[in-house]
Amino acid sequence: DAKTTQPPSMDCAEGRAANLPCNHSTISGNEYVYWYRQIHSQGPQYIIHGLKNNETNEMASLIITEDRKSSTLILPHATLRDTAVYYCRVMNNNAGNMLTFGGGTRLMVKP
């Protein structure tokens, strides 16, 4: 799986958009970009994933650059409950490629 790079921490004002970047310059053509988050004392939570096109669901939007070497997770109106560690992962969907975690961005949403 391709390596990902994320800033270790970010702050965001409550009610504003939180834009979390992720670099994955070695991504392969069949690899998806996945985002998870972990709120303190809880298990990781799946947010969204995409291959090429931008994706949106009830939780967030995922913007993937045309060259697919980076992506941005957007929380359109951050709330205090969005304070968490956000993990960007790149993996293909072949059996045998399991989700692993390391790094991540600690997002602090402030009043």
Added chain:
Amino acid sequence: DAGVIQSPRHEVTEMGQEVTLRCKPISGHNSLFWYRQTMMRGLELLIYFNNNVPIDDSGMPEDRFSAKMPNASFSTLKIQPSEPRDSAVYFCASSPSLTGVTGYTFGSGTRLTVV
């Protein structure tokens, strides 16, 4: 669906004792994963099953750790004997398939403290 259910939520045990952690995956999910999280090592994948069969246990730290999945609705992670360095939060996750294309669903975890 109640999601992935883990028990107990908290476990405190003495060094040398046997510890059994339990997990009930989401009904219909064919893949199950055990993770361990510590401050030092982050979130590590220990073992995973597909259709109740262990596929890869290379993440299991030592022979003291074992995991079983006797049926599609139940899995256990056992530590015997337990040691203080096993203290961590253990998460179970399930997915409809090994490919994980629809995302993994995690349980709330078991916080294990070995004294």
